[in-house]
Amino acid sequence: MAEKLISKIPDGPLAEKWTKRKSELRLVNPNNRRKLEIIVVGTGLGGASAAASLGELGYNVKVFCISDSPRRAHSIAAQGGINAAKNYQNDNDAVYRLFYDTIKGGDYRSREANVYRLAEVSAAIIDQCVAQGVPFAREYGGYLANRSFGGVQVSRTFYARGQTGQQLLLGAYAALNRQIAAGTVTSYPRHEMLDLVVIDGQAKGIIARNLVTGKLERFGAHAVVIATGGYGNTYFLSTNAMNSNGSAAWQCYKKGAFFANPCFAQIHPTCIPVHGQQQCKLTLMSESLRNDGRIWVPKKMEDVMKLRKHEIKPSQIPEEDRDYYLERRYPAFGNLVPRDVASRAAKERCDAGFGVNETGLAVFLDFSDAIKRLGHQRVQERYGNLFDMYFKINNVSPWEEPMMIYPAIHYTMGGIWVDYDLQTTIPGLYAIGEANFSDHGGNRLGASALMQGLADGYFILPVTIADYLSHKFAEPKTDVANPAFDEAEKAVQARIDRLFSIQGKEPVDVIHKKLGNIMWEYVGMARNEAGLKKAIEEIRKLKEYFYSNVRVTGSQYEFNQELEKALRLEDFFEIGELMARDALNRNESCGGHFREESQTEEGEAKRDDANYMYVAAWEYKGEGKDPELHKEPLKYEFIEVKTRNYKD
Amino acid sequence: MEFNLKIWRQKNAREKGHFETYHISGIEEDASFLEMLDILNEQLIREGNDPVAVERGCQSSGPVSFDHDCREGICGACSLFIDGRAHGPDDHVTTCQLFMRHFKDGATITVEPFRSPAFPIIKDLVVDRSAFDKILQAGGFISVRTGSAQDANSILIPHEKAEKSMDAAACVGCGACVATCKNGSAMLFVAARVSSLALLPQGRPEAARRARNMVAKMEELGFGGCTNTRACELECPKGISIEHIARLNREFFNSKFAQ
Numbered sequence: 001m002a003e004k005l006i007s008k009i010p011d012g013p014l015a016e017k018w019t020k021r022k023s024e025l026r027l028v029n030p031n032n033r034r035k036l037e038i039i040v041v042g043t044g045l046g047g048a049s050a051a052a053s054l055g056e057l058g059y060n061v062k063v064f065c066i067s068d069s070p071r072r073a074h075s076i077a078a079q080g081g082i083n084a085a086k087n088y089q090n091d092n093d094a095v096y097r098l099f100y101d102t103i104k105g106g107d108y109r110s111r112e113a114n115v116y117r118l119a120e121v122s123a124a125i126i127d128q129c130v131a132q133g134v135p136f137a138r139e140y141g142g143y144l145a146n147r148s149f150g151g152v153q154v155s156r157t158f159y160a161r162g163q164t165g166q167q168l169l170l171g172a173y174a175a176l177n178r179q180i181a182a183g184t185v186t187s188y189p190r191h192e193m194l195d196l197v198v199i200d201g202q203a204k205g206i207i208a209r210n211l212v213t214g215k216l217e218r219f220g221a222h223a224v225v226i227a228t229g230g231y232g233n234t235y236f237l238s239t240n241a242m243n244s245n246g247s248a249a250w251q252c253y254k255k256g257a258f259f260a261n262p263c264f265a266q267i268h269p270t271c272i273p274v275h276g277q278q279q280c281k282l283t284l285m286s287e288s289l290r291n292d293g294r295i296w297v298p299k300k301m302e303d304v305m306k307l308r309k310h311e312i313k314p315s316q317i318p319e320e321d322r323d324y325y326l327e328r329r330y331p332a333f334g335n336l337v338p339r340d341v342a343s344r345a346a347k348e349r350c351d352a353g354f355g356v357n358e359t360g361l362a363v364f365l366d367f368s369d370a371i372k373r374l375g376h377q378r379v380q381e382r383y384g385n386l387f388d389m390y391f392k393i394n395n396v397s398p399w400e401e402p403m404m405i406y407p408a409i410h411y412t413m414g415g416i417w418v419d420y421d422l423q424t425t426i427p428g429l430y431a432i433g434e435a436n437f438s439d440h441g442g443n444r445l446g447a448s449a450l451m452q453g454l455a456d457g458y459f460i461l462p463v464t465i466a467d468y469l470s471h472k473f474a475e476p477k478t479d480v481a482n483p484a485f486d487e488a489e490k491a492v493q494a495r496i497d498r499l500f501s502i503q504g505k506e507p508v509d510v511i512h513k514k515l516g517n518i519m520w521e522y523v524g525m526a527r528n529e530a531g532l533k534k535a536i537e538e539i540r541k542l543k544e545y546f547y548s549n550v551r552v553t554g555s556q557y558e559f560n561q562e563l564e565k566a567l568r569l570e571d572f573f574e575i576g577e578l579m580a581r582d583a584l585n586r587n588e589s590c591g592g593h594f595r596e597e598s599q600t601e602e603g604e605a606k607r608d609d610a611n612y613m614y615v616a617a618w619e620y621k622g623e624g625k626d627p628e629l630h631k632e633p634l635k636y637e638f639i640e641v642k643t644r645n646y647k648d
Numbered sequence: 649m650e651f652n653l654k655i656w657r658q659k660n661a662r663e664k665g666h667f668e669t670y671h672i673s674g675i676e677e678d679a680s681f682l683e684m685l686d687i688l689n690e691q692l693i694r695e696g697n698d699p700v701a702v703e704r705g706c707q708s709s710g711p712v713s714f715d716h717d718c719r720e721g722i723c724g725a726c727s728l729f730i731d732g733r734a735h736g737p738d739d740h741v742t743t744c745q746l747f748m749r750h751f752k753d754g755a756t757i758t759v760e761p762f763r764s765p766a767f768p769i770i771k772d773l774v775v776d777r778s779a780f781d782k783i784l785q786a787g788g789f790i791s792v793r794t795g796s797a798q799d800a801n802s803i804l805i806p807h808e809k810a811e812k813s814m815d816a817a818a819c820v821g822c823g824a825c826v827a828t829c830k831n832g833s834a835m836l837f838v839a840a841r842v843s844s845l846a847l848l849p850q851g852r853p854e855a856a857r858r859a860r861n862m863v864a865k866m867e868e869l870g871f872g873g874c875t876n877t878r879a880c881e882l883e884c885p886k887g888i889s890i891e892h893i894a895r896l897n898r899e900f901f902n903s904k905f906a907q
Binding site: 052056069076088124127130137161166178180187212241284389505510551554559561562 | 724
């Protein structure tokens with residue numbers, strides 16, 4: 001089966017690969033495009049931009065989302081910004097440097113060619129968004145403003161206050177609305193994909209549940225695009241939206257699409273700490289805050305104890321008694337080290353007993369220096385809405401006292417395996433944005449998720465998918481009466497019937513929380529062999545418990561959020577198990593994946609390039625059987641692979 | 649903390665709804681309003697008050713359905729009318745950013761869906777706001793093809809204009825303005841989009857057309873007219889000012905003169 005992992009990376013110099021591939025790709029004549037149907041599942045930055053661009057080209061597009069409107073997709077919550085190699089700041093930025101930072105930030109576990117292409121199209125994204133009316137921040141002269149993000153030494157991040165994701169999504173959503181009005185795209189909100197339909201080895205449609213009526217509906221197409229984001233909610237508590245889930249991608253895996261690097265999950269260093277048992281969602285505070293905020297814990301244990309008892313306020317601790325541990329450990333990058341490094345450093349201080357709140361799981365992010373240096377007005381412009389948000393949640397003003405933060409699950413770098421054309425191992429099935437694995441390796445840099453979603457959706461997929469469709473226009477439209485649709489619908493129906501038949505006592509969320517605890521404990525910021533084995537065992541036990549104790553209220557043919565959650569949780573069990581299995585296989589520390597067995601004497605992550613410089617792509621082998629591991633070796637022809645160093 | 653919750657229950661768009669009252673205790677001050685509803689739902693599921701039970705004569709009807717997603721105040725999904733106010737008693741927040749410390753211990757809290765003829769009820773507290781999508785489809789965009797844009801810095805936009813455009817663009821499309829307005833008008837929603845784009849040079853070529861088409865669509869979909877009561881501005885979770893309605897009116901009249 002190894003022949004299935006053909007990455008289709010074009011030959012030739014790095015900077016010419018994408019141009020070369022584009023010139024080879026076959027085209028579809030405009031008259032033939034309207035005969036071709038494409039399903040796009042998901043309406044975040046990737047899905048909305050892809051559906052809009054494909055519609056503009058004249059294809060017949062059907063776009064699906066689980067929310068009441070495409071605009072609610074979780075891309076909307078991205079705060080800080082989007083990277084682009086514009087070099088507007090004259091700080092010696094370039095496509096090559098963005099490429100290099102991204103490969104290095106990803107700890108040398110992503111493909112050179114994909115990452116270079118991402119950097120190459122980044123500038124066009126900003127042009128496109130500005131033309132759509134995205135109100136990016138501007139200098140007084142009217143030119144675009146930039147800021148800096150973790151893991152880099154230039155300012156290449158474009159932003160719209162702390163609402164960059166919202167503004168970019170509204171741009172893509174507007175482009176999508178224009179196509180819906182033009183009739184090239186049909187929108188299906190409140191529809192959830194529950195299975196992929198494969199006919200003669202090719203992706204030909206989906207089974208979706210209409211979330212209002214509860215009916216299962218069939219949709220056929222010539223190709224299917226998955227843009228449903230990541231699987232961070234496996235952990236229950238994460239910064240993902242409550243309804244974000246891995247199910248569409250997981251159904252593709254079960255129909256034959258390989259799933260790559262599932263253990264690469266990003267833990268974001270600056271989230272609001274957990275406040276109690278009743279919490280269901282963690283809130284991110286943008287990484288952009290690390291531009292001007294300084295992270296610290298007290299040097300003296302007695303100060304820690306007083307803080308926990310609320311005997312002193314953090315602002316009362318004198319400068320000399322503060323440990324700015326990132327600046328201490330990583331002088332060259334300071335507070336702007338990549339996310340995985342910052343998260344582990346916070347864990348290290350808290351494990352050593354210096355956590356600053358009652359739970360011992362929090363550090364400070366302090367703006368007092370920035371307020372002194374920049375003045376109230378400038379800080380207000382940059383971070384005002386984030387300060388307000390922090391105050392609303394915590395009832396503490398960051399203008400007076402430092403914020404408290406702690407790492408939380410935020411993003412998944414792993415995802416459906418795709419080749420250079422973003423096609424999965426199932427012909428006709430494509431995966432874009434966070435749903436695929438391709439660009440971020442072991443760790444994603446800040447402000448790069450928005451860049452990837454829009455690069456895939458506006459500029460890459462609409463071009464590459466034509467190559468597959470170029471010889472499909474003569475084929476008749478997919479007939480949804482085909483037995484493959486019957487079979488898929490029957491399987492979905494059986495899953496639903498089973499869930500209703502259990503009639504136990506436990507609410508879905510309660511069991512999901514238990515899964516989250518297992519994942520955070522054993523497949524979280526630090527992992528080891530014994531723990532990962534235990535995780536697999538515990539997840540299986542919990543899954544069994546679920547199938548005899550869950551209570552799914554109501555019925556199928558109505559708006560039923562409990563049924564939605566139960567179906568997603570079934571998949572989270574399996575995703576969690578594959579994450580643990582992949583983490584167990586990868587006995588090295590790299591990016592967000594930290595194996596305790598593989599660290600330096602100073603506690604820094606130790607990569608093992610001799611044994612693990614590959615993409616781990618897992619193939620589903622059937623219920624109850626072990627998945628098969630395929631390895632795509634990563635070759636670095638244009639850069640020197642080094643140990644990541646953010647110290648000097 | 650403990651509360652009595654008077655919650656609107658309605659099986660679907662066709663059936664009549666009614667209020668049910670539930671008691672809940674052991675709520676932390678720092679819990680959000682939606683976390684409190686999660687806890688209530690957990691309780692209702694454990695009690696087994698599902699629709700089947702209702703047919704057997706049980707009063708309540710399973711967990712309460714409500715729209716929610718990001719729980720960070722940005723997706724605009726949550727849409728509760730709490731104690732007579734859209735998004736509840738705190739100012740300029742969405743429901744998900746409302747915390748229980750804003751309520752008195754032991755209080756009775758009334759929870760209703762956003763009410764408007766243009767937002768039919770789907771179930772309990774969940775309403776259908778697809779009318780908003782339809783208004784935006786009528787013209788809430790700039791017609792630019794993917795790949796045809798010039799260099800981003802070739803369009804200069806004064807800092808103040810970009811900031812003002814951003815103020816309007818902050819709209820999350822939640823519908824609080826409609827739910828609050830005694831006329832059920834969507835003027836603030838329409839104005840936010842029209843104004844945000846009209847302030848930018850890229851948005852000028854279609855400004856008049858956009859205003860005309862979006863207003864016409866709003867009227868067609870059953871939203872009421874604006875009588876300048878300013879209630880929308882007070883309840884908008886993003887604090888969008890009615891100065892944008894003035895700009896919409898300007899664009900709208902310009903479009904009429906041009907015709």
